[in-house]
Amino acid sequence: MVTLYQNKVIDQLRDVLKKKQHMVSVTIKMEQIDPLAFFAAGETLFYGQRFYWSDCLYERTFVGLGHAHVIKSEEKTKKRFREVEREWKQIVEGAFIEGQGPLMFGGFSFDPLKQSDEHWSEFPSAQFVVPTFLLTKQRDETWLTVNVVHESLGQLEEMIDSLFHIRGESEWHRADVVEKEEVARDRWIRAVHHATDLIQSGMIEKVVLARELFLSFSHRIDRSYVLRALREQQPMSYIFAFENGSTCFIGASPEQLVRKNGHMCETACLAGSIRRGHTIKEDEELGRWLLQDDKNRREHAFVVNMIEQAMNEVCMEVVVPSEPTLLKMRHIQHLYTPVQAKAKEGISIFSLVERLHPTPALGGFPKEKAVQTIREIEPLDRGWYAAPIGWVDANGNGEFAVAIRSALLGDNEAHLFAGCGIVAHSDPHSEYEETNVKFKPMLLALEGGRG
Ligand SMILES: C=C(O[C@H]1C=CC=C(C(=O)O)[C@@H]1O)C(=O)O
Ligand SMILES: [Mg+2]
16 A cells, blocks of 8 residues: 555665664655554554554544564653653664654553552553554654664565555454453442541542453454544544553543643643433533532542642643533543643653652542552552553653553453542442443443444
8 A cells, every 4th residue: 555655765764774873763754544554454564563542632643563662661660750761862862863753652550569460461660662663644644654773674674565565455353242240349349438438537538449340252352443443432532552462452541641742731630520411401411510519529629739739840831720621522521621831941741741640530649648549459450551651752742641441452351441539428339330431432342332
């Protein structure tokens, strides 16, 4: 489908690779290609080394195939954010760039101190990849960036050859669910009781507790099929997939953690939830109820206060609306307060991520105590669920979402995660129902049907 461009890219790369820089990054403009078809096309050669990202306004889509370079940290403290930043700067400084330059995509685990479950073994406390091939779609324009390090020059022609000869429509397959299991349901309900006790005794003010669903399937799950379903079914969401070896972390999150473009920063407070109505009238009534409900307003206020304070420490002109509005997704509506600010000199996107993660929408308040409580009483390993996932470019601009409404896919199985904010008067059974609504986007994409 892209044969026309093949020789151009190879010639350009041959030329610039003579310059002996550690990495060479060449970008060319392309004809329109469906990013999901590009992701699917990479299956044979790059299975286990692909990623997909599109932002909630569908302004930018990135698809990465292959690993030109991997940045990984097993660091269990906040140093992990700085380690990734340092290595990324070194790569960019040592690169020969023609065009937009390289970009890295990846994320962090929620809590590196939590005892790790086997199924998360391929997702360390931080990992980012610079893809060999990056497809960028921005509005109506498409580019292909090829990133090469000297060592892999030998395989490059073969890779370009096979990639550039991919053509035709991809086929998508849906695997059937053969088993569905709620993981530790009773322990989760007990954990919610425990949390409300801790809150009432004044130990902590808010804590977010997550649940897990386990699904097994008749065949290997087709990740391209799941991505396409999420893309179609969840407009206004960040759609992401990050493959690492045999597992793939995937989701459709409505929650932005931070976006940075030059000095301009955006973040959002999202907490407080109710389902969508069956009719417009019921939907509006539920929305009005949510805007006035004490428990939900408390859940939301912790997030606004914390984010406002964190942004004020490192930014100027922090703008926070005084009242939340509603953000309506396909299955759920949330209280939503968008925040804008201007980063002070020297403040990087990594320092913003480090400061913001986890907000009280995912951890609780106060932050350290909440994370420790989750570590102790939540009956699962969150892995990368509820943690930052996103991209950073060569200029230090980028965007991270909070990886909720997500699942970890193995070959024939999926672990789904959903959580809810517990405050003083939370009722365990309505919180349980709230998490059921939050499982819906991933369930619908995996199971098919109407939902
Ligand atoms: C933790 C999740 O949602 C958070 C984001 C929005 C609303 C939330 C709530 O109302 O509880 C949660 O704080 C999740 O979807 O797994
Ligand atoms: Mg809630």
